[in-house]
Amino acid sequence: MTMKVVGQRVKRYDGMAHVTGETRFVDDVIVPGTLTVKALRSPVSKGTIKTMDTSSAEAMPGVAGVITAEDVPCNAYGLVPDQPVIADETVRFKGEVVAAVAAVDEDTALEALEKINLEIEEEECVLDPLEAMKPDAPKVRPEGNVFMYDERPFRQIILGDIEAGFKDADVVVENEYVHPSLEHAQLELQTSLAVPAASGKLTIYTVSQALYFHLGQLCGILQMEPDQIQCKSWAPKTGSSWRHNAGFSDVNYIGGTVGGGFGSKNDIHADHVTALLALKTGQPCKWRWTREEDLLYSTFRGAWFITIKDGVKKDGRIVARQMKSIRDAGGYSSLNPYVVDKHSFVATGPYFVPNVQIHGYCVYTNKPPASSMRGFGVTPSVFATELQMDKIAQELGMDPWEVRFINAYRTGDQTPTRRVLNSVALVEVMQKLAEKAGVDLPDKLKNMNSKERGWT
Amino acid sequence: MKKRGIGIGASLYPTGMSGGGDSSQAQVKVQPDGTVVLTTGACDIGEGCKTVLAQMAAEVLGINYEQVKVINDNTDNCPLSFGTFASRVTYVDGKATVDAAEKARDILFEVAGQMLEANPGDMEAVDGKISVKGSPDRSLPIGEVAGAATFGMRKLVVGLGHYMREPSAPDPETGEIDPFCTLAWAAVLAEVEVDTETGEVDLLRLVCSYDVGTAINPLLTEGQIEGGGAMSIGAALSEELYPNYPSLEQAPTNLGDYAIPTTMDIPDIEAVIHECPSTNGPFGAKGIGEMTANTPAPAIINAIHDAVGVWIMTLPATPERVLRALDEKGGA
Helix, strand or coil, X not given: CCCCCCCCCCCCCCHHHHHCCCCXXXXXXXXXXXXXXXXXXXXXXXXXXXXXXXXXXXXXXXXEEEECHHHCCCCCECCCCCECCCCXXXXXXXXXXXXXXXXXXXXXXXXXXXXXXXXXXXXXXXXXXXXXXXXXXXXXXXXXXXXXXXXXXXXXEEECCHHHHHHHCCEEEEEEEEECCECCCCCCCCEEXXXXXXXXXXXEEECCCCHHHHHHHHHHHHCCCHHHCCCCCHXXXXXXXCCCCCCHHHEEEECCECCCCCCCCCCCCCHXXXXXXXXXXXXXXXXXXXXXXXXXXXXXXXXXXXXXXXXXXXXXXXXXXXXXXEEEEECCCCCHHHHHHHHHHCCCCCECCCCEEEEEEEEECCCCCCCCCCCCCHHHHHHHXXXXXXXXXXXXXXXXXXXXXXHECCCCCECCCCCXXXXXXXXXXXXXXXXXXXXXXXXXXXXXXXXXXXXX | CEEEEEEEEEXXXXXXXXXXXXXXXXXXXXXXXXXXXXXXXXXECCCCHHHHHHHHHHHHHCCXXXXXXXXXCECCCCCCECCCCCCCXXXXXXXXXXXXXXXXXXXXXXXXXXXXXXXXXXXXEECCEEEECCEEEEEEEHHHHHHHHHHHCCCCCEXXXXXXXXXXXXXXXXXXXXXXXXXXXXXXXXXXXXXXXXXXXXXXXXXXXXXXXXXXXXXXXXXXXXXXXXXXXHHHHCCCCCCCCCCCCCCCCCXXXXXXXXXXXXXXXXXXXXXXXXCCCHHHCCCCCCHHHCCHHHHHXXXXXXXXXXXXXXXXXXXXXXXXXXXXXXCC
């Protein structure tokens, strides 16, 4: 079939609007009467809230509303719903939101934050995931500091016979790699504008990169049974017909054009707080994080500690891989358990290894919750695996290209999770790379392909 | 002294959410004049999904890209998409879009079949016309067919599409799972110059070779390769959220302290696109978004080793880390 549009270098749909500044992002939306939201954040990495008195802040002229944990109907969200919208009693990271204010302007909102009487009893925290894994470490969360995958404190991937693989090996190459925490550094900051309507409908202008994923979570946060209503002040204050059981059609999420994501907007950062304040005050509420807040307190790529032990034959074949990976997840689950899963599923990189044992750990520490960032858990596994390949080449006195060609997946190979591969193209992709870069590969490598191993 | 070195890296990247269950839907409506509105819940976070999804709808309906408008801005009207992550939108939302466009096209075929007294199964949509295959003289402009459908036959020319990979969970003992839509492949070469006195690393060259199945829009594919390349260069050489890890002390509070690479730090990235079609993706496409940010960093670190013989086992390779490694080794 000849294609006429697919495969063409057509102009980007909204490219001209982006470069001329005509695209409307959340921060460009102006709704009359919008209140400014600011959050009070925990000054300590771990502690217990002893006093939370917002009465002076609420009494200030210009302050329309203050919310704390008791204003949140269902105060737990996330893929594993363990993160409170607003910390309730226990604080698990420095910068965690403990209260939020909506006021007529930014100055008033910031002044109101200072009037909140907050006393937190600081407790011993743990910031190092390797320390957090020890039995006597301070508990980040009552269930323990390590996420449980079924019955295990790690995701296990097993293929073949790891012991036999090492017995079969001529050389063992073992190394430790550290991938640091990284920030998305997306241009558009975490921003949200929630606009309540008299009909009871709530409109939220969002920076979300996953509208429906967040719509579901937000409705979960706003969900409660009539007998569970803690914040009875809501209905009289809003004067709206808002039903306390929010459905998807009660909220219209407006977005879809995002000023950079890279995974920073896969978790709700601001929409839940603006929604709650809009419902409480009956007025539009907007919260735009500062760059400092975004860097220090939003999600990020958590650090990784990776140990790889490979059993290798003298001819270059990797016959066994044992890998232990530890992910610093921060204070809450966010997407971390999924990130570790994805890391573990492809932990041998693009190479066939017949005997595999992977243990991927998701460890909680008293940092802001890490979460998704472009590449999820694959990025650190690529980093570690690709340095390891060069170290194997060095150990064997082989060319780094050759080690990769020898071990590259071929059609029909099994991955560590026992998926049988089709549409495999690493050999060809490497050949094209060499050609483009002007590297003259040996004929042996030039003649290889992804359909067959070409060696035994 | 300045020393040069070359390093390579390779990788694979899965398309779609690991474990499946991430559904997407789409609606393709052919207006009475033959122009098209595609409604999707996929967010465009800068990667360009509005463009590639519109291209796919246009391809199926045999019209120009410019005749497709995309609505993706609210959940009241737009069908569900799980989100723009996991390199999933081109593939998953693409399949939903193709499904929707084909269903809308089926309605046009049915109507045109009546108008041309032909079997709807014998029709094709090419060059803005609905035609009987092999009989170019028996054809009608798509606008005429859509108009007849709307006003004559009282039909709404709408296709609703859907795709979801069945959800699955890993076996608790072995981790067995078939988790991905498809896999894409990558290889990268980096050339660096290391200043052995300052520890500074200058990236001279970055050559990237990526399999993307089918490049729906090579211009945007190259954009991903350059953008992801820049991100990985930052990871390799300058970015660190907690410089005193695990302590939170001196964490950056602005983009002056958190050093993402600028255009001054990024060489002209050379890209090769390889096309090994996926067996099940729309037009053979695979995801490209995330994989571009993975492989340059290790290639750069391997190049540093090639240049001066030290391994930087903890990213990023700051001048301080490079100098300390050189000291430990006793010089370059």
